[in-house]
Amino acid sequence: MDHKFTEAKNTRYGRSHYSNPCFFLRDNHWKQGVVHLAELSKVALVDLRGVTAKNVGITYELDFLVDRYNLQHALFLFDDTTDVQCVHDALQTSWACMLPDSPNRLNPPACLNFYRFHHSPEKEMVVLLQWLCELSEDPIAVGSVETAVYQ
Numbered sequence: 469m470d471h472k473f474t475e476a477k478n479t480r481y482g483r484s485h486y487s488n489p490c491f492f493l494r495d496n497h498w499k500q501g502v503v504h505l506a507e508l509s510k511v512a513l514v515d516l517r518g519v520t521a522k523n524v525g526i527t528y529e530l531d532f533l534v535d536r537y538n539l540q541h542a543l544f545l546f547d548d549t550t551d552v553q554c555v556h557d558a559l560q561t562s563w564a565c566m567l568p569d570s571p572n573r574l575n576p577p578a579c580l581n582f583y584r585f586h587h588s589p590e591k592e593m594v595v596l597l598q599w600l601c602e603l604s605e606d607p608i609a610v611g612s613v614e615t616a617v618y619q
Contacts (some may be wrong), residue, residue: 502532510604512542517585520551527558534562535570539619542579545596547585 506612508510512533515550524582533542566573583618585592 488578499528502529503536507616508538508614510541511600512537513600514542514544516546516550516555518549519546519555521548521554524554524558526547526555527562530558531565534572535567538571538575538577540575542581543596543599543603544580544582545585546582547587601611 514526514533516526520546533539544555546555563572581599581603583596585596
């Protein structure tokens with residue numbers, strides 16, 4: 469599997485267009501896929517829609533991101549189906565158990581970036597894409613993005 473990620477990272481089509489690979493990861497490879505995709509990514513979009521106390525299938529990803537990914541370059545997407553208290557508790561737990569060499573311990577973000585999706589993709593997609601582009605460089609405040617601090 470390692471060669472597929474390396475190949476995707478270095479593949480160019482035409483003069484300047486990089487491929488947009490899709491990865492379908494089976495149960496025995498998805499954790500390795502999270503690690504590789506985080507290494508390749510300048511920004512992480514974490515989809516928290518539908519996360520509830522009964523369906524907290526995002527804890528591995530949250531733990532990994534807190535431990536190994538600069539959260540200044542992460543955007544957490546949520547909507548009305550997200551149990552915000554459940555997400556808050558999971559993030560608090562991840563933060564409390566953060567590895568000593570985490571980039572977030574060495575250089576903690578001032579806040580975490582949350583975007584509330586209101587189910588109108590035609591209006592929100594441009595703002596969401598703009599925010600992701602901005603996070604890939606230096607994060608700045610955008611009016612429609614909600615922020616919260618977890619320390």
